[in-house]
Amino acid sequence: EGGIQGRGGMITKLRAARLAARSGTETIIASGRDPHIVASVISGENVGTWLRTGKRPQTARKQWLAGMVQAQGRIDLDDGAARVLRELGGSLLPVGVKGVHGIFSRGDLVSCRDSNGREVARGLINYDAQEAGQIIGLPSSKIQGVLGYQGDDELIHRDNLVLF
Numbered sequence: 001e002g003g004i005q006g007r008g009g010m011i012t013k014l015r016a017a018r019l020a021a022r023s024g025t026e027t028i029i030a031s032g033r034d035p036h037i038v039a040s041v042i043s044g045e046n047v048g049t050w051l052r053t054g055k056r057p058q059t060a061r062k063q064w065l066a067g068m069v070q071a072q073g074r075i076d077l078d079d080g081a082a083r084v085l086r087e088l089g090g091s092l093l094p095v096g097v098k099g100v101h102g103i104f105s106r107g108d109l110v111s112c113r114d115s116n117g118r119e120v121a122r123g124l125i126n127y128d129a130q131e132a133g134q135i136i137g138l139p140s141s142k143i144q145g146v147l148g149y150q151g152d153d154e155l156i157h158r159d160n161l162v163l164f
Helices: 010-022 037-042 060-067 079-088 129-135 140-147
Strands: 027-029 049-051 073-077 097-102 109-113 119-124 161-163
Touching: 010 027, 010 049, 073 079, 079 119, 079 161, 097 129, 129 140
Parallel strands: 073 109
Antiparallel strands: 027 049, 073 097, 109 119, 119 161
16 A cells, blocks of 8 residues: 555555545645645646545544444445445444454444445444344344344444445
């Protein structure tokens, strides 16, 4: 990921720009070797790559979730669940999950991936990996029968979920 001088490559720059966009800040990636680059940008010259936000700024909590670097596990979504997350901004229910990977505890950050392996969301999960593995594919009404207690209806509540 890092460049030759160890200051970060393009992937690092794009990640930083994505985080800035979540707070409503537009970003320009331009050459640092040009001593007049800031003046050129301010004067409106067409230099570098301008990354626009296009969306409302996220809440501080959602920005914090998006900025967390290391997910503890992965949840594989079916197409319906991926669509609900993307289009409706709903919570993630067990019925829409096809697989659970990794070792994680309740409250850990997990990555949610669609059937193509793309990360569509990250969130704080309401069950540990073992429990999540037992209830995937099931309607929420079946959780108590499988686990012996009624926990949350959602694997990840939408308030604890950030979309990518």
